[in-house]
Amino acid sequence: MENFEVARVDRSDVSILRLxxxxxxxxxxxxxxxxxxxxxxxxxxxxxxxxxxxxxSSAGLGVFMGFIEEIRExxxxxxxxxxxxxxxxxxxxxxxxxxxxxxxxxxxxxKEYSK
Amino acid sequence: MKAKTQKYKxxxxxxxxxLQMIREFVxxxxxxxxxxxxxxxxxxxxxxxxxxxxxxHAHHHDARRLMDIQIQTDANKMKITITDKGRGFxxxxxxxxxxxxxxxxxRHGGLGIYLIKTLMDEVxxxxxxxxxNQVQLTKYLKKSVxx
Numbered sequence: 685m686e687n688f689e690v691a692r693v694d695r696s697d698v699s700i701l702r703l704x705x706x707x708x709x710x711x712x713x714x715x716x717x718x719x720x721x722x723x724x725x726x727x728x729x730x731x732x733x734x735x736x737x738x739x740x741s742s743a744g745l746g747v748f749m750g751f752i753e754e755i756r757e758x759x760x761x762x763x764x765x766x767x768x769x770x771x772x773x774x775x776x777x778x779x780x781x782x783x784x785x786x787x788x789x790x791x792x793x794x795k796e797y798s799k
Numbered sequence: 800m801k802a803k804t805q806k807y808k809x810x811x812x813x814x815x816x817x818l819q820m821i822r823e824f825v826x827x828x829x830x831x832x833x834x835x836x837x838x839x840x841x842x843x844x845x846x847x848x849x850x851x852x853x854x855x856h857a858h859h860h861d862a863r864r865l866m867d868i869q870i871q872t873d874a875n876k877m878k879i880t881i882t883d884k885g886r887g888f889x890x891x892x893x894x895x896x897x898x899x900x901x902x903x904x905x906r907h908g909g910l911g912i913y914l915i916k917t918l919m920d921e922v923x924x925x926x927x928x929x930x931x932n933q934v935q936l937t938k939y940l941k942k943s944v945x946x
Binding site: 687706709710716739742743745746747749751753754770774777778779783 | 851
């Protein structure tokens with residue numbers, strides 16, 4: 685049984701990745717592949733939406749960390765939205781909120797890209 | 800009334816597929832020990848991180864190699880001991896991660912140990928490469944007022 689899913693929605697030049705389930709060392713490669721595909725398609729305006737993400741370990745955080753420099757060099761970003769308190773706490777422990785833009789809703793992050 | 804010491808043991812192949820099962824095992828015991836939900840999740844995350852290290856760095860995703868997870872609980876604490884027989888490295892000597900630097904270097908890892916140290920009250924390490932490495936994670940139900 686697969687306990688993690690990534691669904692992708694493209695809206696003009698912005699891509700939204702909606703994560704669901706448990707993001708750990710077992711499932712992180714799936715998330716990494718989804719980001720890699722966006723990079724290969726030159727789609728650098730990324731929103732990662734996490735309302736249905738139940739769990740994240742450092743392997744998941746590592747995916748955010750590993751690609752962001754390359755994406756920002758291409759004038760893109762990874763913006764984080766719809767985080768549950770539980771998932772936010774893990775990001776917060778490692779100081780990610782100072783380095784990534786976090787929004788309550790996908791629409792707010794989309795608006796930021798259209799500025 | 801003095802609560803009895805309880806012992807649990809899980810011996811499991813070193814593959815990432817088993818992390819979910821390991822977390823569920825730890826969550827159930829943490830709940831039974833009396834930790835609140837947030838702390839149960841912190842303990843499960845710390846154990847996930849420690850086991851991920853064993854799977855990746857000590858046993859190299861080899862399902863034939865077993866990880867040994869032992870849990871001991873009593874009235875005021877939960878102690879988890881994870882044993883591997885790989886090369887191991889002394890986690891107590893690792894520096895805290897500099898996320899900004901990691902981002903610049905496009906690093907994907909190096910955060911797990913810091914999380915473990917942040918989430919648990921005590922982390923002890925016994926290092927004997929190829930023979931037996933043990934990491935011991937302890938969480939207290941109430942932190943001692945004297946500490």
